[in-house]
Amino acid sequence: MISRQSLIVAKWEFLRFFKWKQQLVSYLLMLGVMAAVALWSFFTDESRQQYRIAVPAQLQIVNTEQFQFQRPGIGFEAQLAQMRSDSSWHAVISEEQGELVVHTLTGKKWLAQLEAVLQQHYRQLSAEKMGLSATQLSQLEQPVSISTRYLDQSYKGKDTPEKMIALGALILLFVGLSTAFGQVLVSITGEKQQRVTEQLYAIVTPQQWMDGKVLGHSFSALKAMITSGLVMLLAFAVVSLFAEKAIDLSWLNIGVVLWLVPFALLGVVLCASFMGAIAASIDDPNNSGKSAVMMITWLPMVFTFMVIDSPAGWGMTLLSFVPLTSFAAMPVKMAMVTVPWWQPLLSLLLLLATVYWMRRVAGRVFLRGMQMYGKEPSWGDIVRWALSNKTE
Amino acid sequence: MQLIVTAISKAYASVQAVKQVSFQINSGEIFALLGPNGAGKSSIIRMLVGMTQPDSGSIMISYQDQHFDHVPRRFLGYLPEDRGLYPDKSIEKNLLYLAQLHGLTKSKALTEMDYWLDVFELTERRHEDLKQLSKGNQQKVQLIAAVLHQPALVILDEPFSGLDPINQEKVVVFLKQLKAKGMTVILSAHQMAMVEKLADHMLLMAQGRVVLAGTLQHIQQQSQQQQRMKIATASAVTAEQLQQLHGVLSVEPLQAQHFLLTLAGDVSVSDCLKQLLQHAELTLIEMQTPDLHQLYLAAMAKHKPEVAA
Structure with a gap:
């Protein structure tokens, strides 16, 4: 049961890091950076320009939108001189000992496109020599169409829209846990260094304090996930608009999203509790190696990503039930294969029990860590406290 | 309580x-x-x-x-x-947070806060961040x-x-x-x-x-095992003469004709004064009560061997 004091601490912690003006500015900056990249890409796009290429008289190559192949009536050396003096040519092509040589002033991105056009021309010439028509050549160049039919009816397919949901869920969890990581570390170690903890201890129990911290930073993490999710949807909508396509959200499986919410919520609370326990054992973050251990909370996402293409395999099944990884693995599995109703329920209950235990551990570590007065506990101490039952 | x-x-x-x-x-x-x-x-x-x-x-x-x-x-x-x-965070936010954790409603906390900020002359600065205050003022907020x-x-x-x-x-x-x-x-x-x-x-x-x-x-x-008396004499008298008197443990000359006498705890002050009057006319008699600082130092000196043991 969450006490009134824990809720006050949670609200304080949430608002302490909720700086909407700064967040708005950061989103505007991000949009500015994206716009700058798009503009730069537009202005430096060489494919929209036309290039004049001088070719030998015998080379009968067809013009494209990008390349104008011309056979000038002057000699090769004069062509090169023209290219150097007045940029009459972007490139001059010669044939030397059976191979084509492209002469140009300096390295350019469009040269690769020119090379592709020349390759295509020579492939066509070779085909003609072999008596093949253009259609036959085109058929030869077509890749073989291979499709797979899965006997496992629960598997929704490899490149289905559901995989987008699964990947999106992993990205959002990563965003949420990164937010929680920074905030929990700064909040707890900062409070210890600012000597606020002793004052707070006289007002609230270590468990109430830790519950408030965990809740506050979990809300922050969820806020970051929701904001990022909305930004991703917004970006999808903008891309669809620019591509002049209707905004299609049919891939968004509401059933899976609804399951994702409790898993994400409990997963974030579990990880924030773990981070809280580690942060509470750190006396000085500048001289402690323990903060790196908090990054362990990213492993569930990494492990899940590694088995994302085998959602019905034993690896994903194991991850989706182990409470330390299930918050990441079960929603991904559910997005990609149909699972019986009891599986997510069982996974959720196991996760809930682990969250309860982990928050108690965090409270105990905070209590005992405070009593050490400036001495940082060893890993042995932390394990002993985690297994003890003392909360006051 | x-x-x-x-x-x-x-x-x-x-x-x-x-x-x-x-x-x-x-x-x-x-x-x-x-x-x-x-x-x-x-x-x-x-x-x-x-x-x-x-x-x-x-x-x-x-x-x-x-x-x-x-x-x-x-x-x-x-x-x-x-x-x-x-x-x-501002003084007000800090105090409001702690008061609410103590179970006070916001209105009650603000009423109490108004009173104490006024006592410590911090009312005008209630919206300033704590880091902007001097160490002394920060301590007042903590109080x-x-x-x-x-x-x-x-x-x-x-x-x-x-x-x-x-x-x-x-x-x-x-x-x-x-x-x-x-x-x-x-x-x-x-x-x-x-x-x-x-x-x-x-x-x-x-x-x-x-x-x-x-x-x-x-x-x-508890600690009164010695008595201290400040005197001033009208006629010339030396510290050595005063030291000879019964019950006087030490004499500390202060200024002209002014002395601080340390008497044994069991000596009667009136007996001592009678002896003094035989040597000189007195213009000042003042019994000195040791303050807490002196008592503390004396007690520490007395108990040092004991606590060290």
């Missing part, structure tokens, strides 16, 4: 921080724990606050017919020795935080440290106000002059042990 501490001891690793300390505090009293650094004052306070438990002994508190074997948080206002609040919820028991660990004499006087006034409001105050300090003005009862400690205990008067009586 009554707090009874019986024979508490506490050891950290190889250090015996508190040894068999007992005391009793009654409702509305100001109780001072005195002693140098490392005397065990903060260790006692941490046990009272509940941050640590005594290895042996007991802490009992009675309040409105209820009895507890620890000090419940709801009775407690605390100023820790290692103090600090949230530097990047307000300890009493905003009107606790029955206020524990202040070194409330005078880091304050200039003017602000120390303000804290004295503040503590008297707490007493007037019926709060019981426990404070630790080594500013004897401040404590002398305030404390109803005190406990002088050294290396975890009680050296002297009781009211100031009681402590003075």
Whole structure:
């Protein structure tokens, strides 16, 4: 049961890091950076320009939108001189000992496109020599169409829209846990260094304090996930608009999203509790190696990503039930294969029990860590406290 | 409210921080724990606050017919020795947060806050971040935080440290106000002059042990094994002559014809004066009562071999 004091601490912690003006500015900056990249890409796009290429008289190559192949009536050396003096040519092509040589002033991105056009021309010439028509050549160049039919009816397919949901869920969890990581570390170690903890201890129990911290930073993490999710949807909508396509959200499986919410919520609370326990054992973050251990909370996402293409395999099944990884693995599995109703329920209950235990551990570590007065506990101490039952 | 501490001891690793300390505090009293650094004052306070438990002994508190074997948080206002609040938050936000954690409603907290900010002349600065305040003003905010919820028991660990004499006087006034409001105050300090003005009862400690205990008067009586008398004579008399008198242990010349005599504790002052009058006419006779600082130094000197053992 969450006490009134824990809720006050949670609200304080949430608002302490909720700086909407700064967040708005950061989103505007991000949009500015994206716009700058798009503009730069537009202005430096060489494919929209036309290039004049001088070719030998015998080379009968067809013009494209990008390349104008011309056979000038002057000699090769004069062509090169023209290219150097007045940029009459972007490139001059010669044939030397059976191979084509492209002469140009300096390295350019469009040269690769020119090379592709020349390759295509020579492939066509070779085909003609072999008596093949253009259609036959085109058929030869077509890749073989291979499709797979899965006997496992629960598997929704490899490149289905559901995989987008699964990947999106992993990205959002990563965003949420990164937010929680920074905030929990700064909040707890900062409070210890600012000597606020002793004052707070006289007002609230270590468990109430830790519950408030965990809740506050979990809300922050969820806020970051929701904001990022909305930004991703917004970006999808903008891309669809620019591509002049209707905004299609049919891939968004509401059933899976609804399951994702409790898993994400409990997963974030579990990880924030773990981070809280580690942060509470750190006396000085500048001289402690323990903060790196908090990054362990990213492993569930990494492990899940590694088995994302085998959602019905034993690896994903194991991850989706182990409470330390299930918050990441079960929603991904559910997005990609149909699972019986009891599986997510069982996974959720196991996760809930682990969250309860982990928050108690965090409270105990905070209590005992405070009593050490400036001495940082060893890993042995932390394990002993985690297994003890003392909360006051 | 009554707090009874019986024979508490506490050891950290190889250090015996508190040894068999007992005391009793009654409702509305100001109780001072005195002693140098490392005397065990903060260790006692941490046990009272509940941050640590005594290895042996007991802490009992009675309040409105209820009895507890620890000090419940709801009775407690605390100023820790290692103090600090949230530097990047305003005075008002800091105080409101702590008051709400204590269970006060926002309106009640604001009313109390208005009163105490006015007492400490901080009303105009309530919206400033804590980091913008001087150390003394930050300490005042911390003192307000300890009493905003009107606790029955206020524990202040070194409330005078880091304050200039003017602000120390303000804290004295503040503590008297707490007493007037019926709060019981426990404070630790080594500013004897401040404590002398305030404390109803005190406990002088050294290396975890009680050296002297009781009211100031009681402590003075306890330690009164010598008497000090200041005299001035109308005619010339030497220190050597005064030293010859029965019961005079030492003579300290002060200025022209002024002397400070130290008499043995069992000597009658009137007998001594009769002897003096045979040598010279006296223009000043003043019995000197040792202040707390002198008593403390004397007690420390007396108990040094004992506590070292």
